Amino acid sequence: MTEALQPAEVAQVAETVTWAVGEEIPLEIVGAATKRGLGRPLLGAHGGAQGTGGNRIIGHTLDLSRLSGISLYEPEELVLTAGAGTPLAEIEAAVAAEGQQLAFEPMHMARLYGNDGGTLGGAVACNLAGPRRIKAGAARDHVLGIKGVSGRGEAFKSGGRVVKNVTGYDLSKLMTGSYGTLAALTEITIKVLPAPEKTRTILVLGLDDEAAQRAMTTALNSSHEVSGAAHLPAAVAAQSAVGYVSGAGGAVTALRVEGFGPSVAARTEALRELLGSLGALEELHSANSAVFWQEVRDVAPFQAGDLPLWRISATPNNGAAVVRDVADAQSGTAFYDWGGGLIWYRLDGPVDDRLADDCGATVVRQALERHGGGHATLVRAADEVRARVEVFQPQADGLAALTARVKDSFDPRRILNPGRMYRGV
Amino acid sequence: MKMPDPDQAVLARRAEIIVAMRTIVPDQSVISEERELAVYESDGLTAYHQLPMIVVLPETTAQVSQVLAYCQRNNVKIVPRGAGTSLSGGALPLADGITLGLGKFNRVLEIDYDNRCARVQTGVTNLAISQAVEGDGFYYAPDPSSQIACTIGGNVAENSGGVHCLKYGLTTNNILGLEMVLPDGEIIRLGGKHMDSEGYDLLGLMTGSEGLLGIITEVTVRILPKPTSARALMIGFETSEAGGQCVANIIGAGIIPGGMEMMDGPAVEAAEAFVQVGYPLDVGSLLLVELDGPPAEVDYLIERVRSIADELGAVSIRVSQSEEEREQFWAGRKAAFPAIGRLTPDYYCMDGTIPRHRLPEVLSRVAEMSKKYDLDVANVFHAGDGNLHPLIMYDSNNPGELERAEDFGSDILRLCVEVGGVLTGEHGVGVEKRDLMGVMFSEIDLNQQQRVKCAFDPQQLLNPGKVFPTLHRCAELGRVHIHRGKTRFPDLPRF
Ligand SMILES: Cc1cc2nc3c(=O)[nH]c(=O)nc-3n(C[C@H](O)[C@H](O)[C@H](O)COP(=O)(O)OP(=O)(O)OC[C@H]3O[C@@H](n4cnc5c(N)ncnc54)[C@H](O)[C@@H]3O)c2cc1C
Numbered sequence: 001m002t003e004a005l006q007p008a009e010v011a012q013v014a015e016t017v018t019w020a021v022g023e024e025i026p027l028e029i030v031g032a033a034t035k036r037g038l039g040r041p042l043l044g045a046h047g048g049a050q051g052t053g054g055n056r057i058i059g060h061t062l063d064l065s066r067l068s069g070i071s072l073y074e075p076e077e078l079v080l081t082a083g084a085g086t087p088l089a090e091i092e093a094a095v096a097a098e099g100q101q102l103a104f105e106p107m108h109m110a111r112l113y114g115n116d117g118g119t120l121g122g123a124v125a126c127n128l129a130g131p132r133r134i135k136a137g138a139a140r141d142h143v144l145g146i147k148g149v150s151g152r153g154e155a156f157k158s159g160g161r162v163v164k165n166v167t168g169y170d171l172s173k174l175m176t177g178s179y180g181t182l183a184a185l186t187e188i189t190i191k192v193l194p195a196p197e198k199t200r201t202i203l204v205l206g207l208d209d210e211a212a213q214r215a216m217t218t219a220l221n222s223s224h225e226v227s228g229a230a231h232l233p234a235a236v237a238a239q240s241a242v243g244y245v246s247g248a249g250g251a252v253t254a255l256r257v258e259g260f261g262p263s264v265a266a267r268t269e270a271l272r273e274l275l276g277s278l279g280a281l282e283e284l285h286s287a288n289s290a291v292f293w294q295e296v297r298d299v300a301p302f303q304a305g306d307l308p309l310w311r312i313s314a315t316p317n318n319g320a321a322v323v324r325d326v327a328d329a330q331s332g333t334a335f336y337d338w339g340g341g342l343i344w345y346r347l348d349g350p351v352d353d354r355l356a357d358d359c360g361a362t363v364v365r366q367a368l369e370r371h372g373g374g375h376a377t378l379v380r381a382a383d384e385v386r387a388r389v390e391v392f393q394p395q396a397d398g399l400a401a402l403t404a405r406v407k408d409s410f411d412p413r414r415i416l417n418p419g420r421m422y423r424g425v
Numbered sequence: 426m427k428m429p430d431p432d433q434a435v436l437a438r439r440a441e442i443i444v445a446m447r448t449i450v451p452d453q454s455v456i457s458e459e460r461e462l463a464v465y466e467s468d469g470l471t472a473y474h475q476l477p478m479i480v481v482l483p484e485t486t487a488q489v490s491q492v493l494a495y496c497q498r499n500n501v502k503i504v505p506r507g508a509g510t511s512l513s514g515g516a517l518p519l520a521d522g523i524t525l526g527l528g529k530f531n532r533v534l535e536i537d538y539d540n541r542c543a544r545v546q547t548g549v550t551n552l553a554i555s556q557a558v559e560g561d562g563f564y565y566a567p568d569p570s571s572q573i574a575c576t577i578g579g580n581v582a583e584n585s586g587g588v589h590c591l592k593y594g595l596t597t598n599n600i601l602g603l604e605m606v607l608p609d610g611e612i613i614r615l616g617g618k619h620m621d622s623e624g625y626d627l628l629g630l631m632t633g634s635e636g637l638l639g640i641i642t643e644v645t646v647r648i649l650p651k652p653t654s655a656r657a658l659m660i661g662f663e664t665s666e667a668g669g670q671c672v673a674n675i676i677g678a679g680i681i682p683g684g685m686e687m688m689d690g691p692a693v694e695a696a697e698a699f700v701q702v703g704y705p706l707d708v709g710s711l712l713l714v715e716l717d718g719p720p721a722e723v724d725y726l727i728e729r730v731r732s733i734a735d736e737l738g739a740v741s742i743r744v745s746q747s748e749e750e751r752e753q754f755w756a757g758r759k760a761a762f763p764a765i766g767r768l769t770p771d772y773y774c775m776d777g778t779i780p781r782h783r784l785p786e787v788l789s790r791v792a793e794m795s796k797k798y799d800l801d802v803a804n805v806f807h808a809g810d811g812n813l814h815p816l817i818m819y820d821s822n823n824p825g826e827l828e829r830a831e832d833f834g835s836d837i838l839r840l841c842v843e844v845g846g847v848l849t850g851e852h853g854v855g856v857e858k859r860d861l862m863g864v865m866f867s868e869i870d871l872n873q874q875q876r877v878k879c880a881f882d883p884q885q886l887l888n889p890g891k892v893f894p895t896l897h898r899c900a901e902l903g904r905v906h907i908h909r910g911k912t913r914f915p916d917l918p919r920f
Contacts, residue, residue, distance in 0.1 A: 005917045016915045022907055076677045077780055077811075099679060127621060138621050140629055141598050152905060156873045157866075162778040163595075164812040164850030166584045166633045167858075167865055168892070169874045170597070173629025177621070194679030217539050223562070223650040225718065263722030270719070315618040317539040341620055375623040393623050398611045405880035406625055410873070412905050421624070 031119030084121030105130030151411025228256030494610030507579030513855025547578030777841030
């Protein structure tokens with residue numbers, strides 16, 4: 001029988017893992033359990049594919065949601081510490097009240113799986129980021145320290161509460177994006193930053209993907225500190241809740257400028273000049289900008305439904321070329337963030353018979369390979385599909401072997417989320 | 426500082442190892458004469474020296490791979506070395522080890538403006554990257570004071586910072602990809618031109634790994650368009666408390682300057698005596714604040730910072746009116762180390778980080794220690810991020826003074842940890858802070874780090890004797906103690 005254990009303190013997490021190691025019973029690690037649909041499926045009891053695809057059936061769920069609460073927040077020191085199970089929304093509200101923000105703008109990914117919410121631990125375990133990734137980095141760039149329990153049942157820490165720190169290996173980064181396969185995180189310290197005084201978004205209307213790609217690259221190569229660069233083809237733009245976007249009657253390329261008032265005004269002006277010859281321009285002010293970039297961040301256009309969804313991290317200036325190649329072989333709808341470096345590609349309609357086996361994985365990954373490399377993740381698909389298809393980008397042999405050894409060094413008995421990322425890891 | 430005992434069996438085979446190396450790299454790239462080896466006996470931490478067994482200077486990744494594979498088969502230790510400017514003894518040679526010099530990897534391989542990145546070999550200097558792209562209006566942001574000399578590979582190995590890191594991040598935030606060679610000779614590529622390499626963040630792990638995990642041969646760095654303008658304020662305060670408060674108020678106002686540095690009275694005096702840039706000499710602390718961006722932003726923020734400083738009773742405020750003046754303001758700060766060097770036969774540079782608001786307390790306790798150890802100290806401070814560089818002045822010709830300086834330094838670092846900070850902000854643990862690691866980490870923490878080391882280097886041949894106070898064998902660390910049936914099912918709420 002599967003049970004969900006809810007430790008309220010670190011010692012209990014350690015006790016649980018130690019017990020699981022002794023019994024060789026794998027554990028599913030969750031915060032708010034909003035992203036079970038991400039990664040290779042683990043759990044029989046929650047509708048996952050029982051033991052298919054080489055994953056061991058998970059014995060129990062280790063639910064960290066009770067390790068919750070902000071234990072330290074010093075706005076002038078730009079630092080915050082919270083339990084790994086603290087709702088992300090609680091942290092966002094706390095920092096907003098001080099005029100600050102999580103600069104990595106974590107996407108609320110749960111919304112892709114029909115859920116809402118999510119925890120700080122989940123955001124870190126998935127290395128979430130949003131449109132500001134291009135300027136401010138991802139979760140990895142803002143985690144200063146972690147505490148966690150390894151798959152050996154040992155409570156350990158890494159990093160600290162200061163930004164400048166090279167004392168020992170940066171295990172905090174290693175935890176970030178490890179999807180709970182190395183440790184059950186219990187406490188996380190992150191860097192927070194001042195929220196911008198003002199935001200403007202310049203919209204260039206009616207560009208095709210190639211022209212939009214050039215526009216985004218031009219803007220990002222300027223000194224105007226663009227903090228968001230997205231392109232929504234016509235069908236995607238039409239779904240926006242922002243009238244200027246949905247009413248544009250075509251594709252919308254968006255460039256965000258943030259900061260102090262006089263600076264935003266000067267940079268907006270400069271960007272208008274730079275991009276004016278490419279197409280008609282429109283401008284969003286702070287409130288509309290917030291709505292628009294949240295839609296981009298959370299992939300709002302593709303939230304509804306359960307069509308398979310790929311998240312493709314590409315060489316930025318090759319974004320449009322990758323999409324062109326994928327679309328040639330597999331019909332779908334795409335939109336771009338990160339100046340072309342992040343592509344969301346939804347497979348539309350019935351998956352072509354030839355491709356049904358791998359849900360487009362070969363097509364997507366070959367296109368990426370032809371255009372400078374990167375990685376593609378099948379972020380949404382039925383459990384049965386994710387058990388079969390490599391959800392995460394397959395690794396070269398040497399790297400795969402190293403990855404397995406790193407897993408060994410934390411979790412030799414494969415107790416923590418085994419197989420969530422790669423078979424056997 | 427005790428280094429691992431030299432392996433006599435390896436020393437006995439020195440001649441044979443030299444021959445083997447000459448089958449991999451050209452003859453002249455294997456250095457074995459004592460006179461020439463002496464060049465490599467220290468890095469930037471000159472208090473320590475040791476002649477390496479031999480020095481090998483490969484120039485291709487394939488050669489690095491062959492050297493490493495040979496060393497693994499023959500149980501020979503390796504110390505990677507870039508420019509040898511480490512201030513923590515990270516590149517200190519081993520008597521029974523090969524120092525692997527990477528200076529011949531000095532080519533910029535590709536500049537890709539459309540993707541805002543450059544691919545360079547590991548031995549390219551930090552400054553050379555910015556120079557290669559500056560004509561087109563770009564630069565590489567992390568700017569350690571040693572940037573003329575230090576290599577990008579060394580920067581990655583130490584996760585180096587510079588005055589611009591407050592706003593633009595450290596090395597770890599500014600690289601996209603790596604090529605590296607594992608101790609068994611396997612060549613691995615991490616990342617690329619895209620963001621966030623998938624899988625475990627081994628790129629993040631390698632950054633700051635101090636040459637213990639693999640040999641870096643190539644780095645893909647992010648380059649940024651240069652800000653259109655920059656100006657600096659030079660603000661004097663009577664006390665360092667007031668200076669520290671000014672830093673807090675600037676950040677509290679939501680301003681993250683391009684650079685924000687502080688010097689105490691002795692550091693200001695030394696710098697002014699050395700470069701004569703017009704620093705006020707009657708201050709307890711001097712703050713340099715640089716704002717960059719479009720002129721509209723810079724002008725606006727200069728005024729805001731000026732009024733914050735005014736409110737706190739600054740005794741002098743100057744705003745740079747030209748590029749030359751801005752550079753002049755910085756010239757004193759950039760020359761702070763050599764300026765101290767003129768006042769004393771030797772100095773010892775510490776590198777702890779503290780939560781910023783603890784600065785006044787830390788400075789006054791450092792002043793007490795200075796009396797106790799009877800050694801002068803000057804403080805320069807990456808004020809925005811709490812990274813403190815006390816420079817302890819001593820004379821190694823006076824018996825016992827080096828030891829006293831080291832004890833003083835250790836006390837400062839313990840204090841940093843005590844107030845919630847860390848042992849090293851950017852210079853690395855190396856040999857210097859190795860034996861203090863226990864102040865910050867438990868045995869479990871350190872063992873977990875060493876297990877990661879074992880995943881890369883099971884024979885522990887890469888840079889042993891650095892970072893970890895005690896070396897455990899990988900087999901011993903890997904053991905899992907199973908208590909089947911002995912541990913009761915945890916008595917926890919379940920649903
Ligand atoms: C005057 C002066 C000022 C300085 N200012 C700063 C500063 O402002 N900020 C700062 O952060 N640091 C500073 N430093 C410290 C030093 O310059 C940096 O740590 C620098 O990154 C070291 O680079 P390097 O090429 O000299 O490396 P080295 O000293 O040769 O090596 C440093 C470490 O990296 C390893 N290593 C080197 N190359 C490789 C490689 N290719 N693969 C694997 N491991 C490798 C070595 O084994 C060693 O452990 C300063 C030093 C001096 C002397």
